[in-house]
Amino acid sequence: MENESEGDVMQFLRENRAFLALLIPFMAIPWITIGDFHLLLFNFPHDRLELFGFAYEMNTYALIGTFILITVGVVLIFALSLSRFYCGRLCPNTFFAHLLTLFGKKKNPLLSKVIGLSILTALASMLAFSVVAYGVSTDELILAIAHLSFAGWAVITLSLLMITEVYMVQGWYCAYLCPYGATCAILPTDDRLSYQFSDPAGDCTECGGCVKICPIPNLDIRQGFDPRCIQCGLCEEACHKTFAKHPTIETLISHEQRPILQSGGKGIGYTIAIFLIIACIGLGTFYLIQDDRLESCRLENQNLYETNQRIKI
Ligand code: SF4
Ligand code: SF4
Numbered sequence: 001m002e003n004e005s006e007g008d009v010m011q012f013l014r015e016n017r018a019f020l021a022l023l024i025p026f027m028a029i030p031w032i033t034i035g036d037f038h039l040l041l042f043n044f045p046h047d048r049l050e051l052f053g054f055a056y057e058m059n060t061y062a063l064i065g066t067f068i069l070i071t072v073g074v075v076l077i078f079a080l081s082l083s084r085f086y087c088g089r090l091c092p093n094t095f096f097a098h099l100l101t102l103f104g105k106k107k108n109p110l111l112s113k114v115i116g117l118s119i120l121t122a123l124a125s126m127l128a129f130s131v132v133a134y135g136v137s138t139d140e141l142i143l144a145i146a147h148l149s150f151a152g153w154a155v156i157t158l159s160l161l162m163i164t165e166v167y168m169v170q171g172w173y174c175a176y177l178c179p180y181g182a183t184c185a186i187l188p189t190d191d192r193l194s195y196q197f198s199d200p201a202g203d204c205t206e207c208g209g210c211v212k213i214c215p216i217p218n219l220d221i222r223q224g225f226d227p228r229c230i231q232c233g234l235c236e237e238a239c240h241k242t243f244a245k246h247p248t249i250e251t252l253i254s255h256e257q258r259p260i261l262q263s264g265g266k267g268i269g270y271t272i273a274i275f276l277i278i279a280c281i282g283l284g285t286f287y288l289i290q291d292d293r294l295e296s297c298r299l300e301n302q303n304l305y306e307t308n309q310r311i312k313i
Contacts (some may be wrong), residue, residue, distance in 0.1 A: 012102050017235065018089045024054040027126060030133035042067050042135050066284075067135075073280035080181045080276070084193060086138040087174065087181065088231030092127055094174075096120055096166040097215055097232070121163060128158035156165045171215030193229050195236065197222045203249055207242050210235035210253060221253060231255070 013020070034053030041050040042063050047064060049056045058066065078086050088094055103116025133141050144151035163255045165173055174181055197210075204222065211220050213234045213285040219226055221235050233255065240251040 007019050008102055013099060016089070016095050019092070019095045022090060023061060023127075030130060030138050037135065040134065041137060041226045043137065044135050045137075045140060065181045069283070070280070073276060075180055075183055077276050077280075079180065083184050084181075084229060084231040086232060087178075087184070091230075092162070093166065093170060093178075093228060094232050096124070096162070097170050099123075100166065101234075120166065121159070124166075125155070128155045128162065131158060146173070170233075171217055174230050175216045175219075181228070181230070183228055193225060193227070193231065195221060195229060195231055195233065195253060196255070197224075199252045204240060204252055209238035209242050213238045247296040 029040055037050040037053050037055045039050075039052060043050055043055075044060060044063060047057065047059055047063065049058050049066060063276060082090070083269070099120055100116055103112050103119070128143065129145075131153055132154050136144065141151055141155070143149075145155055146152070169177075189233070199222075210222070214221070215232065216226075216228050216230065219228055220227065236251055236253045239253045243249045243251060
């Protein structure tokens with residue numbers, strides 16, 4: 001029993017290693033400062049973008065515009081290169097769903113379920129804090145939480161939304177509401193899904209395990225390509241368990257291993273992704289190096305430098 005639990009935990013860590021590897025830098029970036037400014041901060045309270053230790057003065061609308069531009073660029077690049085691989089391996093939503101599967105199994109005692117909920121709450125709160133900390137500096141955000149001001153409420157609301165969503169509407173959200181999923185679904189790459197059902201000898205036992213475990217409503221991988229599939233791999237695991245004692249068959253559902261940048265399709269996605277990266281960098285650089293913006297950047301840094309000098313004296 002203990003060995004089985006250890007096996008489940010190891011499998012969980014193996015399957016979510018890509019998410020965990022990205023989570024650490026994502027949560028660390030808001031805390032990193034270079035000189036007087038952050039590595040990356042859309043500093044809404046002070047109307048400036050802090051990037052690589054420099055501050056660029058911007059009004060709130062320009063900050064929102066830059067934020068939207070970067071977000072859309074990143075979503076398109078991910079959708080064209082990683083496609084649904086992001087959903088199954090990098091999305092916090094799927095990670096939380098796997099976490100609950102691990103702790104919430106029917107055979108698990110109540111204590112295990114409570115531990116699962118506590119870990120989920122802690123992780124969701126940390127993630128919500130990190131998301132908001134890209135818009136308000138970490139020092140100010142801690143104060144905002146302590147005084148329950150707007151940014152503090154944003155962290156609390158985001159945490160509660162994440163927890164509720166995972167418990168109540170996870171698969172439904174992925175299938176019908178997620179903007180990233182919608183972007184992936186309309187992209188014209190047919191080979192972007194790598195999980196497939198293959199049963200040439202008619203060995204399927206019709207146990208329904210793959211359909212029952214699938215988080216997406218009414219998705220039956222045996223019926224073929226469905227753009228809503230989030231590539232989570234739970235159906236493959238379920239089928240694997242069905243044939244656990246079979247002498248020759250391991251599973252009827254399998255996935256193709258692909259290089260990460262081609263996981264969303266083998267040809268066009270990769271090319272367009274590179275094009276978009278170059279376009280976004282070009283556009284961003286053009287915007288930031290305009291003369292008046294550079295001047296305001298110099299003034300901003302100069303003012304702060306002089307203030308610091310006065311404080312030291
Ligand atoms: S079909 Fe399989 S891989 Fe796709 S969402 Fe359902 S369980 Fe996950
Ligand atoms: S889990 Fe495997 S054996 Fe069971 S219905 Fe799905 S494909 Fe068939």
